[in-house]
Amino acid sequence: MSMKIGIVCYPTFGGSGVVATELGMALANKGHEVHFITYKQPVRLDLLSPNVYFHEVFVEEYPLFHFQPYELALTTKLVEIVTMYKLEILHVHYAIPHAYAAYMAKQMLCEKGIKIKVVTTLHGTDITLVGSHPNYKAAVEFSINNSDVVTTVSHSLKKDTLRLFNIDTKIHVVYNFIDPKKYPTIDDAECNRAALASENEKIIAHISNMRPVKRPLDVIEIFYRIQKEIPSKLLLVGEGPELESLEYKVKDLGIYDKVIFLGNTNDVNKILCYSDLFLLPSETESFGLAALEAMAAKTPVISTNTGGLPEVNIQGVTGFLSDLGNVDEMAQNAIQLLEDKETLAEFKLSAFNQAKSFTLEKILPQYEDIYRAVKSDCC
Numbered sequence: 149m150s151m152k153i154g155i156v157c158y159p160t161f162g163g164s165g166v167v168a169t170e171l172g173m174a175l176a177n178k179g180h181e182v183h184f185i186t187y188k189q190p191v192r193l194d195l196l197s198p199n200v201y202f203h204e205v206f207v208e209e210y211p212l213f214h215f216q217p218y219e220l221a222l223t224t225k226l227v228e229i230v231t232m233y234k235l236e237i238l239h240v241h242y243a244i245p246h247a248y249a250a251y252m253a254k255q256m257l258c259e260k261g262i263k264i265k266v267v268t269t270l271h272g273t274d275i276t277l278v279g280s281h282p283n284y285k286a287a288v289e290f291s292i293n294n295s296d297v298v299t300t301v302s303h304s305l306k307k308d309t310l311r312l313f314n315i316d317t318k319i320h321v322v323y324n325f326i327d328p329k330k331y332p333t334i335d336d337a338e339c340n341r342a343a344l345a346s347e348n349e350k351i352i353a354h355i356s357n358m359r360p361v362k363r364p365l366d367v368i369e370i371f372y373r374i375q376k377e378i379p380s381k382l383l384l385v386g387e388g389p390e391l392e393s394l395e396y397k398v399k400d401l402g403i404y405d406k407v408i409f410l411g412n413t414n415d416v417n418k419i420l421c422y423s424d425l426f427l428l429p430s431e432t433e434s435f436g437l438a439a440l441e442a443m444a445a446k447t448p449v450i451s452t453n454t455g456g457l458p459e460v461n462i463q464g465v466t467g468f469l470s471d472l473g474n475v476d477e478m479a480q481n482a483i484q485l486l487e488d489k490e491t492l493a494e495f496k497l498s499a500f501n502q503a504k505s506f507t508l509e510k511i512l513p514q515y516e517d518i519y520r521a522v523k524s525d526c527c
């Protein structure tokens with residue numbers, strides 16, 4: 149039976165917004181009515197798809213406000229949309245402030261005799277970097293414990309949540325996913341490799357929000373070592389605070405002509421289809437959706453061994469994992485792989501096969517089961 153579901157997420161290029169959007173569109177495609185409630189239209193949202201609605205949360209400016217009260221505006225919008233469209237489930241992605249706003253909305257609706265079930269998906273930095281900060285911890289812990297169901301995107305994130313917070317509710321692990329149909333391979337006509345590199349050059353890619361936690365400067369260090377041994381280009385996809393330092397570093401090292409800055413794009417799958425290797429030397433990564441996207445496009449991954457990355461990238465099979473900051477080892481592993489045509493081909497295939505364990509087809513029913521089983525403790 150179809151359900152009426154509200155999805156709250158960050159609408160930007162971050163992994164949590166991408167997962168929430170792809171999930172919502174897939175649910176709509178299966179006949180559920182899906183309402184996205186956020187401050188901007190999510191970047192990957194196709195509003196022309198049937199059963200998909202978007203409700204913008206507006207925040208009024210007022211001279212007294214040093215910070216805009218987004219939680220308040222979101223809560224008000226949630227109450228309005230749940231009431232108007234008779235939603236049954238609110239699925240909030242990223243605890244801050246979404247789980248808190250959903251809790252408030254649930255209480256307000258309860259007073260009107262309207263029942264709503266709240267599912268919270270924790271994505272990573274809402275627990276590890278931001279959520280456990282003393283400024284937020286008590287409210288995050290409260291909103292996790294007061295969600296009707298809590299999910300994390302990896303076992304590692306579940307462990308971190310239990311370690312950092314006092315949790316008295318069950319946590320389900322539901323992995324992130326990709327839709328394999330969206331990843332063309334190098335054999336497909338759409339994949340125009342020649343536009344970016346010559347035939348003898350290897351293509352190395354890195355995709356992130358270029359924040360310090362992603363260690364993009366390590367990406368440059370690794371690539372610097374690779375390009376000394378192997379003719380190659382580096383594709384950098386994404387925008388963020390480290391971008392300027394990256395440009396300086398690339399110029400300093402004299403490799404500006406070998407690095408292509410692509411900015412934010414929705415064509416991640418097309419870029420990945422002509423990449424030979426993906427670099428993800430993050431300080432922490434609850435899952436590493438970008439690594440999974442790379443693998444779905446037959447691209448092996450050189451990553452750190454932090455957080456949930458070992459649940460996605462398999463050492464010596466789909467790529468290699470090193471300790472944080474060990475750029476020498478990461479470069480060495482990359483060079484070894486790129487040098488040997490047969491091994492590289494093997495790793496590409498294994499990466500693709502591993503990505504098949506995280507397909508939309510496998511993950512979507514897990515969320516549907518959770519929605520069907522969830523009981524609300526209110527009204």
Ligand code: GMT
Pocket residue numbers: 161162163164165167242271272273301324357359361432433434435436437438
């Ligand atoms: O990595 C970020 O800073 C963005 C963040 C987000 O919320 O969009 O990503 C987190 O969620 C992704 C989707 O579940 C995960 O794949 C990323 O590993 C996770 N990032 C971190 O844990 C640093």
